[in-house]
Amino acid sequence: MNVTKKLDSDTMTIFVEGWLDTLTAEQFRSEAQQLEGAEKVILDLSKVDYISSAGLREVVALHRSVTGSGGSFSVRGVVPAVMDVFTLTGFDKKLDITPA
Amino acid sequence: MKKTKSIFFKTAIILALVVLLLDVLVLALTYNITYNNNLELAESRLRNAAEMTLKSTETYNLYDYVDKPEEGFNFDMICEMFDITYVYVVEPDVRTRSETYIAIGFGENASEEAINTRYPGIRVDGELNDSEIEAYNGNDDGVILHELSRFDDSLICYLPCTQYFDFKSNDYVEYKAPLVVGAELSLNDYNRSFQRQFNVITILTITLTLLMVVAFGVILYFKVSHPLRVITARISHFVTDRKKGFTKLKVKGEDELAQMSQAFNTMAEEIDTYIGDIEALTREKHTQEAELNIARRIQMGLLQPDNFDTAKMDIDAYILPAKDVGGDLYDYCVLDDGRIFTAIADVSGKGISASLFMSRAITLLHQYAQRGYSPARILERFNDTLAAQNPSGLFITAFVAIFDPQKHELVYSNAGHNYPYIISDKLVTLDSAHGVAAGLFAGEAFEDATLRLAPGDILFMFTDGVNEAKSASGEFYSTQRLEDRLRTCIGSDDPAAIHVVLDELKSFTEGAEQNDDITMLTMRVKPYVSEVTLNLKSDKSELVRIRSAIDQLDISEDKKKTLYLAAEEIFVNICSYAYDTQGEAGLNITVGNVIGMTFTDSGAPFDPTADVIDINDYDHEHSIGGLGRFLVFSVADRYDYEYKDGKNILSLYFNNEVNDR
Numbered sequence: 001m002n003v004t005k006k007l008d009s010d011t012m013t014i015f016v017e018g019w020l021d022t023l024t025a026e027q028f029r030s031e032a033q034q035l036e037g038a039e040k041v042i043l044d045l046s047k048v049d050y051i052s053s054a055g056l057r058e059v060v061a062l063h064r065s066v067t068g069s070g071g072s073f074s075v076r077g078v079v080p081a082v083m084d085v086f087t088l089t090g091f092d093k094k095l096d097i098t099p100a
Numbered sequence: 101m102k103k104t105k106s107i108f109f110k111t112a113i114i115l116a117l118v119v120l121l122l123d124v125l126v127l128a129l130t131y132n133i134t135y136n137n138n139l140e141l142a143e144s145r146l147r148n149a150a151e152m153t154l155k156s157t158e159t160y161n162l163y164d165y166v167d168k169p170e171e172g173f174n175f176d177m178i179c180e181m182f183d184i185t186y187v188y189v190v191e192p193d194v195r196t197r198s199e200t201y202i203a204i205g206f207g208e209n210a211s212e213e214a215i216n217t218r219y220p221g222i223r224v225d226g227e228l229n230d231s232e233i234e235a236y237n238g239n240d241d242g243v244i245l246h247e248l249s250r251f252d253d254s255l256i257c258y259l260p261c262t263q264y265f266d267f268k269s270n271d272y273v274e275y276k277a278p279l280v281v282g283a284e285l286s287l288n289d290y291n292r293s294f295q296r297q298f299n300v301i302t303i304l305t306i307t308l309t310l311l312m313v314v315a316f317g318v319i320l321y322f323k324v325s326h327p328l329r330v331i332t333a334r335i336s337h338f339v340t341d342r343k344k345g346f347t348k349l350k351v352k353g354e355d356e357l358a359q360m361s362q363a364f365n366t367m368a369e370e371i372d373t374y375i376g377d378i379e380a381l382t383r384e385k386h387t388q389e390a391e392l393n394i395a396r397r398i399q400m401g402l403l404q405p406d407n408f409d410t411a412k413m414d415i416d417a418y419i420l421p422a423k424d425v426g427g428d429l430y431d432y433c434v435l436d437d438g439r440i441f442t443a444i445a446d447v448s449g450k451g452i453s454a455s456l457f458m459s460r461a462i463t464l465l466h467q468y469a470q471r472g473y474s475p476a477r478i479l480e481r482f483n484d485t486l487a488a489q490n491p492s493g494l495f496i497t498a499f500v501a502i503f504d505p506q507k508h509e510l511v512y513s514n515a516g517h518n519y520p521y522i523i524s525d526k527l528v529t530l531d532s533a534h535g536v537a538a539g540l541f542a543g544e545a546f547e548d549a550t551l552r553l554a555p556g557d558i559l560f561m562f563t564d565g566v567n568e569a570k571s572a573s574g575e576f577y578s579t580q581r582l583e584d585r586l587r588t589c590i591g592s593d594d595p596a597a598i599h600v601v602l603d604e605l606k607s608f609t610e611g612a613e614q615n616d617d618i619t620m621l622t623m624r625v626k627p628y629v630s631e632v633t634l635n636l637k638s639d640k641s642e643l644v645r646i647r648s649a650i651d652q653l654d655i656s657e658d659k660k661k662t663l664y665l666a667a668e669e670i671f672v673n674i675c676s677y678a679y680d681t682q683g684e685a686g687l688n689i690t691v692g693n694v695i696g697m698t699f700t701d702s703g704a705p706f707d708p709t710a711d712v713i714d715i716n717d718y719d720h721e722h723s724i725g726g727l728g729r730f731l732v733f734s735v736a737d738r739y740d741y742e743y744k745d746g747k748n749i750l751s752l753y754f755n756n757e758v759n760d761r
Contacts, residue, residue, distance in 0.1 A: 021643070021668055022643060022668055022672050050665070052665055053727040054672065054728075085731065088730075090716075090718060090720060093720075
């Protein structure tokens with residue numbers, strides 16, 4: 001899994017590529033912690049084709065930390081296989097999420 | 101050198117013996133002849149003595165001097181004159197076989213006994229012998245007799261003496277009875293003196309002979325044996341001496357030895373030059389071999405391992421370099437996007453130049469592959485780069501292929517290389533996209549060909565060292581044999597097509613020299629499996645193995661993700677909760693109309709199907725646990741749990757959609 005980040009004024013876009021699962025969750029967390037005070041965070045999952053509950057937890061935790069400090073958090077480019085997991089767990093209704 | 105081994109010593113000994121033997125023979129012969137001649141002389145002397153005695157005493161009445169012999173004829177003088185022992189005149193008495201000495205003379209060798217016992221007037225009984233009687237009876241033949249006489253073993257001559265001349269009557273007067281004159285030569289005496297003389301001759305002869313032999317030996321030694329030994333020593337220490345610097349033998353005269361020395365000098369010079377040449381050649385060869393070995397090691401070091409295994413495919417390689425370094429190479433790697441690059445190539449020529457070219461080629465191929473180029477593009481860049489700097493005009497044939505395991509697609513391009521094969525349900529020759537060999541003409545265009553590979557298919561690549569391998573009888577292994585052998589791999593579960601070929605190739609080439617590198621490379625797409633069983637440690641890192649196992653299953657990619665999601669969630673649960681420390685878990689997946697996935701662990705009893713969260717009541721804002729199990733039972737179509745024999749057994753079932761692969 002690869003994580004790249006792009007900061008554009010107050011908007012931080014996080015690009016993830018690969019699988020977001022038990023084996024990569026920790027790596028994702030440490031990357032996502034450094035947001036450099038961005039108010040708006042966009043998580044781009046267009047290159048993620050698999051997510052498990054461990055990955056889901058990291059996305060939710062990020063959502064909480066960003067919104068908890070008054071920022072806005074959105075997920076975009078979610079592929080169908082990954083979207084299924086969001087839908088099954090009901091997070092599609094709780095998160096600002098846009099399918100691919 | 102031991103003296104006894106010298107042929108001259110042996111010859112001298114044999115010569116001495118032969119000469120001595122000859123000496124003895126000659127001496128014996130001489131002895132015999134001389135003895136007999138002398139004996140004859142002695143015999144005539146004896147007869148002359150007897151006759152002389154008879155003649156000389158003719159004018160004497162011998163009886164007159166019996167009492168006063170010193171006044172009569174001097175018989176001793178006769179002995180001396182004729183060199184005999186005794187001269188005497190006796191009066192035989194035939195009736196009594198006795199005789200009376202009338203006169204007697206002694207030679208210088210006469211025995212003492214004779215001198216003392218025989219004197220004129222003495223009568224000796226029984227001394228008269230038959231020969232004397234014959235003379236007495238008038239036989240005047242003067243025959244020489246050899247008999248044991250009164251004194252000795254002697255030669256004797258008897259003559260009758262019947263009368264004397266009387267000057268008073270001036271007439272011959274008959275003795276009243278005939279007398280007998282005897283002259284004797286003692287043989288012992290004669291022999292002794294002869295022997296004495298002959299001994300001197302013998303000693304002289306033998307001494308002379310020995311002296312000659314020794315002289316001959318000495319001459320032989322200094323003129324032949326010694327020079328020969330010098331030559332022999334020079335020959336035996338030729339190599340040792342050579343290191344100290346070669347000196348010629350002296351050549352004196354024009355005899356055989358001189359010719360031999362001359363021949364040795366010529367030979368030594370030629371050998372010296374020859375050895376020098378060979379030494380130089382050997383040094384050069386050693387250096388070359390060492391360099392070739394280094395080159396070969398470096399070359400082999402550039403190659404990837406001969407076995408590579410991923411979830412999607414196996415790669416096997418085999419290379420057997422020829423004695424001279426050849427220019428075969430193979431390469432493979434997994435590209436950044438997960439595609440697999442393979443290449444095989446063969447540089448024209450052998451030796452250091454080919455091996456250097458090869459190392460350049462392998463680096464370029466690898467580099468261009470890493471850039472994500474298509475096989476044709478790789479070959480184009482490869483060809484252009486090589487052709488730009490190729491002073492020795494070497495070229496290289498190459499086959500390059502890239503396999504996309506997601507799409508099961510093989511793209512390949514060929515630069516003058518032997519056609520590889522695909523072993524699927526039949527044997528297919530990859531004869532399209534075939535261009536010119538690389539390295540000579542810049543700007544050549546190559547084309548890509550695309551082929552779909554099914555699971556279990558094998559791409560077999562090789563160099564001409566395989567089909568052109570020769571048997572001991574000079575026959576080629578041939579593509580025909582190769583294809584026949586590869587056909588036996590069709591439908592076989594054995595992934596090692598290389599070893600099938602290699603086994604035959606080895607027995608085919610038994611006893612023949614290998615002239616070219618033999619290289620083979622296979623890439624086999626792993627066949628799908630319908631069942632996997634894993635024994636796992638309760639450690640999250642084992643998820644990698646679970647993913648690989650699921651990848652091999654003959655199901656759609658989406659289904660694999662679903663299975664993996666379920667497997668990950670369950671396995672993470674086992675890792676987190678089943679054991680206090682590390683334990684084990686089993687995973688079995690079977691594929692049919694329904695896919696069955698069973699997890700087994702011997703941790704604390706726990707029914708994961710109980711108390712699954714209700715997502716409608718789930719507090720998305722605050723809760724975060726329980727989602728994993730919820731996901732598992734959402735994606736599984738059916739599930740089942742039991743605790744049996746101390747084990748948690750969880751079975752999940754998934755409907756298998758129509759295979760959309």
